Amino acid sequence: MSAALDMHSSLAGPDLGPRRRLYSAIGWGLCSFAFLLIAAPLIDIVWVVVSKGLSAFSWTLFTTVTNGTSGGLLNAITGTILLSGGALIIAVPIGVGAGIYLSEYGNNNLGAVIRFLSDVLTGTPSIVLGYFSYITFVITLGWQFSALAGMITLAIMIVPYLARISELALRGVPNTVREATFALGAKDPTVVFKIVLPSAFPGVLTGILLALAISVGETAPLIYTAGWSNFLWNGKFTHEPVGYLTFVIWNFINQPFESAHALAFAAAFLVMLVVLIINVGVRVAIRKRSFA
């Protein structure tokens, strides 16, 4: 049914009073205005970040570290890669493993409880998780602001997403495939790792990429755990703060210097590039697959 045609035919109907016609026209007008209200800010955000970010762009961003509120972003770029990569290394085995449990064995009470609590964890404000890590790792365990505290915090944030998306992907594999493999005498690990997981790999990869996008864009939980550093990461996982891009965006835009603002927008451009490329790419790939 073509919506545009419906609208046309109903508006052109013979016995519509002018009041009903006006009422409908105003209704559709308000609805399209509502869409504009949400689309315009997104377009403006992209426009502002791209235009100001590109004008602040230069190769020194990638070759020098931040010096006060000027210089480059090398420390922040490597820091973001380190924190997000570390978070994924911690979170992927746990999240995918949990997804395997929920999909293959999770049709019981324990599965329901895990699913429920996993949703609760997803809904927990990131700053609460950040503060938890602060009192636990930074203060009580004495790690101080450090890469490992930041990684663990990000991992706690993204594990529930990974578990949920992996579960959905694995459930999409038909049971007949599992039965056929079991009938050949295969044991659980073979069925899961050789057959089910490879078939569901695109879905699991989607989850991992979305988790990466979340961790690259996250700020609040890192302020309390990773801290900030002007220097390149020296290889220590504890007792050494690290820089990251989102800190530059938040902190430098509030500094009174032009150089600081330029760095903030350059960092914003990099973060937005990663987040949008992943999200648009994933959605386009899903659409293509569902039509194939």
Add this chain to the structure above:
Amino acid sequence: MKIRPFRLTMSVLAIMIPTALMAVIILLALYSFDAIRFNGLAFLFGQHWDLGNLYMDPVKTRGLMVPHGATYGVLVFIVGTLLSSGIAILIAVPVSIGCAIFIAEAVPARFRPYFSMLVELVAVVPSVLIGLWGISVLVPLIAHVIAPGMSAVLGFIPFFSTAGGGGSGLGLLAASLVLALMITPIIATTLLDSLQQVPREIKESAFALGATHFEVVRGAMMPMVRNTLIGGIVLGLGRALGETMAVLMVSGGAINYLPHTIFTPISTIASFIVTQLDSAEQDPTGMAVKSLAEIALVLFIITLIVNGLARLLARRFNNVRSA
């Protein structure tokens, strides 16, 4: 029972998720235990957050060593959180409804995925980027256009008057607007999904009765998706309450006074926790850090209640649908 190592390994990995959640709750509660004992109920109803004199020797109050003159009251931040999220919901609900109807019914089916993707993308923009846009675009817009305009039209209501100050653009309105922008996609996509699932027969019956297309949407489709809408709103509320960076960057960071107009600077619980880190660390007794843990616990409990409510509503809706 036979031990199956593979299944056991996977279940251990899965149980790590609830374990992490429990660790967050228990360790926050343990850490804030002293603060809960020291602050009592005055914590929730006090309007004054004062770290006390950090340079004097700490004094023993209620059996605990605290800085001289320290009081921790978080009512201002609780009010800031609830008020900004509430106003954000008031703005977001009509916009989400209009947006979902527009995409579901007015956009040709061929272009529908692109329109809905645009809305979904708003939800994935990192909070700090929304905040950046808020500072560089929205706040000047409020200061120069929206605030004078609203004050001129609605200024006779004290809540909408700029006479009491707040001309910087940073404040309750800016916070509510960025929150509204962040939760609209959540409500709109939830609603869009269920609008597209309204049975064809319902729409056709309404058309056959001579209703215009808009009357079909309003009279036949919207009543069918009301429960989803409520679920989506509560879900959005849960997100708004815990939102940190965007709010922090545009809210003005007020401490120790309640907002009296929509242009007053505010702090929310989440944004306050971030701004207080440096000062709280200076407290040699650690009571400030513990009180922040208590306020984090309060925020956690609030979002827990709201998200639990959302799940309950969703379950009721599913029961109704399958019945």
